[in-house]
Amino acid sequence: MTADRESLANPRLWLAFATMLLTSGIPNAFPVFFPALLEEFGGSRGATAATASLFWLLAAVLAPVAGHWMSRFNPRRGLSTGLIAVAAGLALGTRAG
Template sequence: MRKHPYIYYGWIIVAAGIVSYALGYGSRYSFSVIFPSLLEEFQWSRDLTAGIFSIHFLTYGLAAPIAGSLVDRIGPRKTMALGTILLSLGLVLSGLGNEPWHFYLSFGVTTGVGLSLTGAVPFTAVLRNWFEKRRGLAFSILFFGVGGSFISYPGIAFLIDNLDWRNTFLIEAAIVIGCMLPLIIFIVRYHPRDKGLFVDGTS
């Protein structure tokens, strides 16, 4: 087994996680930028429209045990891949929505479940295998991706101004599936032994 690679592969997984977190949570918080466009087009009340976001957060939390169960049964990579597909599907359906219940089901429920399946639960399972001595550092760096998600705000605003909110949802979906899924399939590995390595890159 190779003992001391130049860059420990666990850090490459952390980097993939940062990108995944930034894109996944960026799609969540983009709703606050799209929110005014929904109010303007549909003339719904603010409470009704804001409820979409509330349902998303509620579903995200309620889906965490499901994510944990899936990690145990099929592994974190398949769980994250399924979550990425659901997240992207929810964004596509949001771009096609016309009624409040459409958005409650698409953005509220579907993206909520999808993000939960791609987020903290499966990545925690992965990084616990890859890091022992530097586990705290690895997790703290990973969660930088959540903060990085706010960088998407200007891009979302630009897309809305130059296209519209519907196309913005569709473009987000394409970016999520086009970037996150390859990272999960080709980069993320459940255990160091899958790459012929040791925990923390040591013997």
């Protein structure tokens, strides 16, 4: 029982949990935010839904490329580059509309 409590106190476990929540939870929550996005940006349902489709299409196309790149080169460099790209995309996304 104490081993279970010690593993729950591990900060790396919580960091991994938070990372998975942010990287998987937020993109998969698109249907929850769909009505608010329609209201805020005033687009059609099809155009708004197409943004999510484009996201998942790009993820499907680029995942094997990113996996190969990280296998061939340093995974830390690949993750760092990916995080910088995500941060830049989020920053640019705030300027949309």
